[in-house]
Each structure stands twice: as C-alpha cells, then as structure tokens.
Amino acid sequence: MLYLSERDVERILTMKEVINALEEAFRSLARGNVVLPLRVRVRSPTYDGDILSMPCLIEEFNLYTNKIVSVYSKNVEIGLPTIHALIVAVDAVRGVPIGVIEAGYLTALRTGAISGVATKYLSRKDAEVLAIIGCGFQARTQAAGVKEVRKIKKIYSYDIVADRAEKFAEEMSRKLGVEVEVVNSAREAVEKADIICTATTSSTPVVRREWLKPGVHMNAIGAYTPDMREIDTETIVNAKVVVDMREAALSEAGDIIIPIREGRYSEDKIYAELGEIVSGAKPGRTSEEEITVFKSVGLALQDNSAVYALLKKYLKELSKEYG
Ligand SMILES: NC(=O)c1ccc[n+]([C@@H]2O[C@H](COP(=O)([O-])OP(=O)(O)OC[C@H]3O[C@@H](n4cnc5c(N)ncnc54)[C@H](O)[C@@H]3O)[C@@H](O)[C@H]2O)c1
Structure with missing residues (x-):
C-alpha cells in the first residue's frame, strides 16, 4: 500500500x-x-x-x-x-x-481550488484586488486559488491577530509575486476589494453588506456549523448565492441557516450549486454589478x-x- x-x-x-x-x-x-x-x-x-x-x-x-x-x-x-x-x-x-x-x-489545497473554480465562474473578469480576512492556514491556498484564475495585482490582508496578517503578507508576497498590504480592519480590506475570501474561525459576521463594492465576488469558506457565520444577513439577501451543495449548506452553513431562521431568506433563493454552473446547466455571473457569494462548507x-x-x-x- x-x-x-x-x-x-x-x-x-x-x-x-x-x-x-x-x-x-x-x-x-x-x-x-x-x-x-x-x-x-x-x-x-x-x-x-x-x-x-x-x-x-x-x-x-x-x-x-x-x-x-x-x-x-x-x-x-x-x-x-x-x-x-x-x-x-x-x-x-x-x-x-x-x-x-x-x-x-x-485539504487546504482543495479548499483553495474550489474557491479558484468559484472565482473563475463568478467574479468579474477584470477583478484584480483581493481581500483576505483571516490569515491562517487556509488563507494561503485561498489566495493561491484565486491567483490561479485572475490577474491579481494587490492583496489586502486582515486578521484579528495582527501578527498573523503580517506573517501572511511577508510569505505570500514572496510566493505569489503580488504586493500584500496588512490593514487594521476587515472593513478597510473589503471596501477596496473585487474579490474577498473569508477564512476565519469566527462565529459572527466579518463582512457587512454596506462595505461591499458593486460587482464584488466573495468566497466564504470558514463557517461550517449552523451557529457559525462570516457573512451578514444583508449580504446574503442581496447577493447571488452559490453553494457547494444545497443539502450540506442547509444543514451546516450558519451563513445561510441564520438568515433563514431570521425569516429573511429561504432555501429556494439559493441560486445554484457550483457544479450546476461548472457543468453549464446555469450561467455564472450575468452582470458587472451583481454581488456574488460562494459559500463552501467543504465536500468530500x-x-x-x-x-x-x-x-x-x-x-x-x-x-x-x-x-
Ligand atoms: N470550507 C471548507 O472546505 C474548509 C476547509 C478547511 C477549513 N475550513 C474552515 O476554515 C476556517 C479556517 O481554517 P484554518 O485552518 O485557516 O484555521 P486557522 O486557525 O489557521 O486560521 C483562522 C484565522 O482566522 C482568524 N480569525 C478568527 N476570527 C477572526 C475575525 N473575526 N476576523 C479576522 N480574523 C479572524 C484567526 O486569528 C486565525 O488566524 C476553520 O473554521 C475551518 O474549519 C473550511
């Protein structure tokens, strides 16, 4: 063996x-x-x-x-x-x-890869600024996955532990050949971004609707239980939401489950599973202005x-x- x-x-x-x-x-x-x-x-x-x-x-x-x-x-x-x-x-x-x-x-590589695939089909083709929220192990392959499919020129990184954001910036600017700047709040990173990756262990939203630029794409990979979430309800309600798998998202992803519990969202509003878009059954991004969210809990x-x-x-x- x-x-x-x-x-x-x-x-x-x-x-x-x-x-x-x-x-x-x-x-x-x-x-x-x-x-x-x-x-x-x-x-x-x-x-x-x-x-x-x-x-x-x-x-x-x-x-x-x-x-x-x-x-x-x-x-x-x-x-x-x-x-x-x-x-x-x-x-x-x-x-x-x-x-x-x-x-x-x-695991980190395949999690970065799914964000790469989602970014390829859902982000604007001219997207060049990336925000990374949460600078731990997954963050590295999130950045690499996005960089594989879009011409990223600048990355903003934020972590509640400043030292982790600094280490990420030093390592990833070298590995990806892209300028990485550490900022002092998630808001500062998100407001400038064309693409956002959240890779935190947070249970409360790290991204808010009012910070988002029109046309932004977001990969949210951190939350994996019904009580954890990284995205606020307002973003979910206003975005084109794509999940890795409906059944998994509805049983595990607080980002989707909490807005449903609050009565602000419903299962039928989820636009697609990523596989439906990759296989051509449904189109990905259809306008330059729409906000797209890919929620991943991780698939075998x-x-x-x-x-x-x-x-x-x-x-x-x-x-x-x-x-
Ligand atoms: N979707 C998937 O397929 C998938 C795969 C692997 C891991 N994950 C999940 O991704 C998350 C991150 O995993 P990891 O291995 O990178 O963990 P990690 O502990 O290495 O990194 C998480 C980082 O998030 C930071 N953080 C926590 N709360 C924050 C906040 N409110 N704002 C900013 N930063 C914050 C922490 O300081 C830490 O640096 C975990 O919840 C993990 O379960 C999901």
Missing part, C-alpha cells in the same frame, strides 16, 4: 492540477456518476473539537476516498494546526485499498478529485523512474 506524507503532497500536487480535477469531478457529478453522502460529524465537548468523516465515490475516476478530518480551533493558541486530516483511497473497481494520504495540506468530492490528481501524477512519476 502507498503512504504519501504531507511533504509528498506538497512536492507533487499543484493548485492548477487540483482545479482541473475538481472541474472534471463537478461535470461527473452533473452526469450522476458520483456518490456523495453527507459527512458525519462527531463532536468532543470536553476538548472543543470536531472530527468529521467524509466519504465519496467518483465512478469516472474509479476512486473511493474517505477522509477523517479534525477541526480543533483552539489548537492555534499553542501553535498546532487547527486542521489535521488523513485520507484512505480505495480502488472502486475491485474495492482494493490503494493507500493512505496525510491530508492537512491537501474535493478530496476525491485532489487524490485523483495526486495519484495520477505520482504513478506517472513512478513509471518513468522504474519503466
């Missing part, structure tokens, strides 16, 4: 490859060739952590994956990552296990397609090396 470490994943896989595989997976989903159950969440009340189990079968990839991912938001206080993950990959033709993949970085389909891209490239490397 294969074992691929965090370092292997970082060496082998690129953002572009994951974006391409993910688009392929969404088209496969539209053709009805994906089995994607809702994930199972087990909560540890004592340690304030969640452990999720995320299975997915993509028939066109002949691949079943199951990810065990833990989210412990207080880890960051002692210098440990918030997210740890492991994926088991199984050959879906015969049910034979292929291997185990350490998947903390892969993303893990499966990232593993598919990883294994394809790794096995190709091996066959070159050993003939």
Whole structure:
C-alpha cells in the first residue's frame, strides 16, 4: 500500500492540477456518476473539537476516498494546526485499498481550488484586488486559488491577530509575486476589494453588506456549523448565492441557516450549486454589478478529485523512474 506524507503532497500536487480535477469531478457529478453522502460529524465537548468523516465515490475516476478530518480551533493558541486530516483511497473497481494520504495540506489545497473554480465562474473578469480576512492556514491556498484564475495585482490582508496578517503578507508576497498590504480592519480590506475570501474561525459576521463594492465576488469558506457565520444577513439577501451543495449548506452553513431562521431568506433563493454552473446547466455571473457569494462548507468530492490528481501524477512519476 502507498503512504504519501504531507511533504509528498506538497512536492507533487499543484493548485492548477487540483482545479482541473475538481472541474472534471463537478461535470461527473452533473452526469450522476458520483456518490456523495453527507459527512458525519462527531463532536468532543470536553476538548472543543470536531472530527468529521467524509466519504465519496467518483465512478469516472474509479476512486473511493474517505477522509477523517479534525477541526480543533483552539489548537492555534499553542501553535498546532487547527486542521489535521488523513485520507484512505480505495480502488472502486475491485474495492482494493490503494493507500493512505496525510491530508492537512491537501485539504487546504482543495479548499483553495474550489474557491479558484468559484472565482473563475463568478467574479468579474477584470477583478484584480483581493481581500483576505483571516490569515491562517487556509488563507494561503485561498489566495493561491484565486491567483490561479485572475490577474491579481494587490492583496489586502486582515486578521484579528495582527501578527498573523503580517506573517501572511511577508510569505505570500514572496510566493505569489503580488504586493500584500496588512490593514487594521476587515472593513478597510473589503471596501477596496473585487474579490474577498473569508477564512476565519469566527462565529459572527466579518463582512457587512454596506462595505461591499458593486460587482464584488466573495468566497466564504470558514463557517461550517449552523451557529457559525462570516457573512451578514444583508449580504446574503442581496447577493447571488452559490453553494457547494444545497443539502450540506442547509444543514451546516450558519451563513445561510441564520438568515433563514431570521425569516429573511429561504432555501429556494439559493441560486445554484457550483457544479450546476461548472457543468453549464446555469450561467455564472450575468452582470458587472451583481454581488456574488460562494459559500463552501467543504465536500468530500474535493478530496476525491485532489487524490485523483495526486495519484495520477505520482504513478506517472513512478513509471518513468522504474519503466
Ligand atoms: N470550507 C471548507 O472546505 C474548509 C476547509 C478547511 C477549513 N475550513 C474552515 O476554515 C476556517 C479556517 O481554517 P484554518 O485552518 O485557516 O484555521 P486557522 O486557525 O489557521 O486560521 C483562522 C484565522 O482566522 C482568524 N480569525 C478568527 N476570527 C477572526 C475575525 N473575526 N476576523 C479576522 N480574523 C479572524 C484567526 O486569528 C486565525 O488566524 C476553520 O473554521 C475551518 O474549519 C473550511
């Protein structure tokens, strides 16, 4: 059996490859060739952590994956990552296990990739200013995913812990070759942005409708429980809202669930799932002025397609090396 470490994943896989595989997976989903159950969440009340189990079968990839991912938001206080993950990959033709993949970085990569895909279909083509709210682990691949699909010239970064925004700016300006400026409030970053990524562990909105420019696109990836949210009700009510999966968003995303509870929004107002747009069933952005929001809680389909891209490239490397 294969074992691929965090370092292997970082060496082998690129953002572009994951974006391409993910688009392929969404088209496969539209053709009805994906089995994607809702994930199972087990909560540890004592340690304030969640452990999720995320299975997915993509028939066109002949691949079943199951990810065990833990989210412990207080880890960051002692210098440990918030997210740890492991994926088991199984050959879906015969049910034979292929291997185990350490998947903390892969999770960040596929989360950046879905924001890349959403940004490609929903943001203005001339978008060039990006705001990053929350400068932790995911923020890095959010910026990289957006940069892959749009010509970003400037990034504004904000975190409630100033030091994290500073570190992000120093690292990402070097890695992406884009000027990154730290600002003192989320508002300052958001008001200037054509694209916004929120990647916080916040339970209350970090973005408000009155701060948004016309035509802005937002990727909100942080909140993943009914009581967490990063976007205010006013933004949800006034935007074209696209989700990764309706069923998942309606059971997990406070950004959508809280406005519904308040009586200000309803399920039928969600414009589309991202897969419907990628497969061409519905158009993405249709005007330069509309505000678009992509709400992601994270799909096992993303893990499966990232593993598919990883294994394809790794096995190709091996066959070159050993003939
Ligand atoms: N949608 C998905 O597929 C997906 C995938 C991975 C992680 N996540 C979620 O994304 C979130 C971030 O994950 P991470 O690994 O980057 O965590 P992290 O702890 O590394 O980073 C989160 C950052 O947000 C900052 N923050 C918290 N509240 C804030 C606020 N009000 N304003 C500005 N900054 C604030 C923190 O200081 C921290 O730097 C988590 O909630 C995680 O569960 C979602």
